[in-house]
Amino acid sequence: MEALVSVGDRYAGQLPAFEADRPWWSEVEATTRYLDDVLGVPTFVLRLVHADNAELGRGGRVVFHVQAAADPRPGVLDPTPRPDWPDIVKPHRLRSPWAEIDGPQRLVDWATGIVGPARPTQYKTWNLSCLIHLPAAGAWAKATSWFCSVDADVINHVHQYDAALAPGVLGVDLENRWSLLAHAPGTDCWEPDPATVQDILSRWVAVQAAVAGEELRVPRMLPEDLPAELDALLASEVAERLTTAELAQARVLRDALPGLVRELESAGLPNTLVHGDFHPGNWRSDGTNRVIVDWADSCLGHPAADLQRLRNWLPEETRELAVQTWAAAWQKRLPGCDPLRALEPMTVLIHLLGAVTYQRFLDNIEPSERIYHEDDPAAEVRSAIRSYELR
Numbered sequence: 001m002e003a004l005v006s007v008g009d010r011y012a013g014q015l016p017a018f019e020a021d022r023p024w025w026s027e028v029e030a031t032t033r034y035l036d037d038v039l040g041v042p043t044f045v046l047r048l049v050h051a052d053n054a055e056l057g058r059g060g061r062v063v064f065h066v067q068a069a070a071d072p073r074p075g076v077l078d079p080t081p082r083p084d085w086p087d088i089v090k091p092h093r094l095r096s097p098w099a100e101i102d103g104p105q106r107l108v109d110w111a112t113g114i115v116g117p118a119r120p121t122q123y124k125t126w127n128l129s130c131l132i133h134l135p136a137a138g139a140w141a142k143a144t145s146w147f148c149s150v151d152a153d154v155i156n157h158v159h160q161y162d163a164a165l166a167p168g169v170l171g172v173d174l175e176n177r178w179s180l181l182a183h184a185p186g187t188d189c190w191e192p193d194p195a196t197v198q199d200i201l202s203r204w205v206a207v208q209a210a211v212a213g214e215e216l217r218v219p220r221m222l223p224e225d226l227p228a229e230l231d232a233l234l235a236s237e238v239a240e241r242l243t244t245a246e247l248a249q250a251r252v253l254r255d256a257l258p259g260l261v262r263e264l265e266s267a268g269l270p271n272t273l274v275h276g277d278f279h280p281g282n283w284r285s286d287g288t289n290r291v292i293v294d295w296a297d298s299c300l301g302h303p304a305a306d307l308q309r310l311r312n313w314l315p316e317e318t319r320e321l322a323v324q325t326w327a328a329a330w331q332k333r334l335p336g337c338d339p340l341r342a343l344e345p346m347t348v349l350i351h352l353l354g355a356v357t358y359q360r361f362l363d364n365i366e367p368s369e370r371i372y373h374e375d376d377p378a379a380e381v382r383s384a385i386r387s388y389e390l391r
Helices: 029-039 085-089 103-115 151-159 194-211 223-234 237-241 244-265 304-311 316-333 339-363 367-372 376-390
Strands: 002-007 010-015 043-051 062-068 121-125 129-134 139-144 169-173 178-182 272-274 283-285 290-292 299-301
Touching: 002 029, 002 085, 010 029, 029 043, 029 062, 029 121, 043 103, 043 121, 043 367, 103 129, 103 139, 103 169, 103 178, 151 169, 151 178, 151 194, 151 272, 194 272, 194 283, 194 290, 194 304, 194 316, 223 237, 223 244, 223 339, 223 376, 237 376, 244 339, 244 376, 304 316, 304 339, 316 339, 339 376
Parallel strands: 002 062
Antiparallel strands: 002 010, 043 062, 121 129, 129 139, 139 178, 169 178, 272 299, 283 290
């Protein structure tokens, strides 16, 4: 990893390359701790300037623009001028606000204005969000892109029906898309026990059933839109990443989409709030309380999308329990529905929803950060083709 360090927008120098403790480019907690220690001043990682390896957003040589709060200690940076520096700091219309000079500090200033003084620790920064922990305040400050949802806004809707299913909201700024959330104690539930699966699913379905029909400030990701969305994908740069055979298969799938959507709708479930990234790593538990976190991918969609996302993550021994718990919860809230009818078409549609989502990312992020997602829409189309052929 390499750091191009500035004080404000003034180039201060380049730090010698160092090994990051994690390969994921967006996870910068240890990186900023290392930079703070080496430079002797607080720092924020603003954005990715360059990366050599496009595999799943990790590994390879990575170059970040880092902003230091003051001049670093002497002798740690190579101050040789960079001819490309004006281009690096030049504003871009698609740059995330927190990737701009002083962007993270503005988020921190807003948050500490609510919870009081607290030293920030930056955990994540990329084109989708910036996440900063304020340990002394027991709080997390988060900023999200305009094409994502605002966590605190979504959580406020969830809290109307289950006040303990998501972290507490300490503050929200809808204009800037900032959320200030209470820390959720415990650990991430990557391998949830049966009780956790049953608890989270039954409570989440209850919320989804209750919130259906409400006006929500979230993106629209409805299955009924997929035929037109796939047409747009196949007329875009995505087609250039597919083989001739794959394009032909994608067009066959396109013709089948109206039937798949009708099959999905025959389950009798409403379009409602969908979490969008409903895997167990976004559940937290302290052994007593269980909450769902990371609501930035929330959208208006079909609830089977969340279950399919979960099925792809759960170990085999709890997968069927999840399906039966989910179906029973919907039948309790909506007598007469047949939730299991939604599962087979959603195994295909979930990938097309993913392709649309990733293409939205690519359409709205600056060029240097497209490397996070460039292959994803085509990969999801391929997965949809495979799933359709396996039906």
